[in-house]
Amino acid sequence: MNALVAIDWHVIWLRIFHPNGVFARALWATVWVAVFAQAVGVLLGLLAALARMSRFAPLRWASAVYAWIFRGTPVLVQIFYVYFAFNWPTLHLGFWTITDAAIAGTVALSINEGAYMREIIRAGIDAVDKGQMEAAKSVGMTYGQAMRRIILPQAARVIVPPLGNEFNNMMKTTSLLFTIGLYETFADAEQNYSRFFIADYFLAAAFWYLVLTTVWTIVQIRIERRLAVSERGDELSIWERLQTAWNPVTAWARGGGR
Numbered sequence: 001m002n003a004l005v006a007i008d009w010h011v012i013w014l015r016i017f018h019p020n021g022v023f024a025r026a027l028w029a030t031v032w033v034a035v036f037a038q039a040v041g042v043l044l045g046l047l048a049a050l051a052r053m054s055r056f057a058p059l060r061w062a063s064a065v066y067a068w069i070f071r072g073t074p075v076l077v078q079i080f081y082v083y084f085a086f087n088w089p090t091l092h093l094g095f096w097t098i099t100d101a102a103i104a105g106t107v108a109l110s111i112n113e114g115a116y117m118r119e120i121i122r123a124g125i126d127a128v129d130k131g132q133m134e135a136a137k138s139v140g141m142t143y144g145q146a147m148r149r150i151i152l153p154q155a156a157r158v159i160v161p162p163l164g165n166e167f168n169n170m171m172k173t174t175s176l177l178f179t180i181g182l183y184e185t186f187a188d189a190e191q192n193y194s195r196f197f198i199a200d201y202f203l204a205a206a207f208w209y210l211v212l213t214t215v216w217t218i219v220q221i222r223i224e225r226r227l228a229v230s231e232r233g234d235e236l237s238i239w240e241r242l243q244t245a246w247n248p249v250t251a252w253a254r255g256g257g258r
Contacts, residue, residue: 008200012204016207022188026183026184026187030174030175031212033177034167034173037109038113038170040106041110041112041113041114041116041117041170042113042163043114044113044114045117046117048067049063052118053125066115067118076176079104088101088103090103102182105182116166120166128151132146132151136149136151164220168217172213185205189202
């Protein structure tokens with residue numbers, strides 16, 4: 001009961017229903033860094049997965065060393081090294097300024113994510129029957145064409161679920177970037193706590209992380225459902241089945257009246 005009394009509901013109310021412009025920019029930083037880092041990470045993971053399957057041994061070795069290093073060391077160490085070991089510019093794009101911390105943090109998270117996406121994409125490609133590649137080559141496709149048109153579209157059904165989970169984690173991992181000076185959602189909460197010593201700023205930040213991950217989970221479910229429908233054919237959702245059951249005309253049109 002004392003814990004409930006200690007909560008400053010006014011702070012939480014303002015942060016959730018009346019966020020100011022500073023907090024909005026911090027939340028936006030969390031979103032765009034996560035999106036960019038995940039997109040680049042997927043690209044790096046694809047290149048590393050293809051290198052792992054290459055017949056050229058040095059490419060396989062490079063891919064293995066890449067995954068070994070970046071999966072075997074803490075992401076926070078990687079963030080610090082990338083930020084402090086290199087000189088990063090600050091970009092001024094009209095109304096949008098991208099700080100050196102944002103660039104370095106995005107690069108570090110991208111490289112780290114690529115090491116994990118390598119295994120996810122490799123598993124997705126391996127799940128496709130080997131005969132698919134042979135069939136594609138038999139009709140004159142090159143290796144690259146077969147991968148783009150035949151293998152990767154089928155592998156996507158295996159890749160998308162763990163990819164969605166990785167992006168979910170990425171949005172939360174961006175909170176580590178406050179350690180190098182990026183003003184994002186957690187940094188906003190930490191700075192307000194340092195000023196007012198009210199821990200409920202962290203609770204409000206947790207709420208917004210929960211909103212972001214929940215929205216993405218809904219999007220991910222819809223993507224997975226579409227991929228499942230494309231695999232199994234014209235499949236109705238539960239709601240569509242209920243509508244069909246209660247609509248005799250629709251049921252007859254879909255063959256239910258026979």
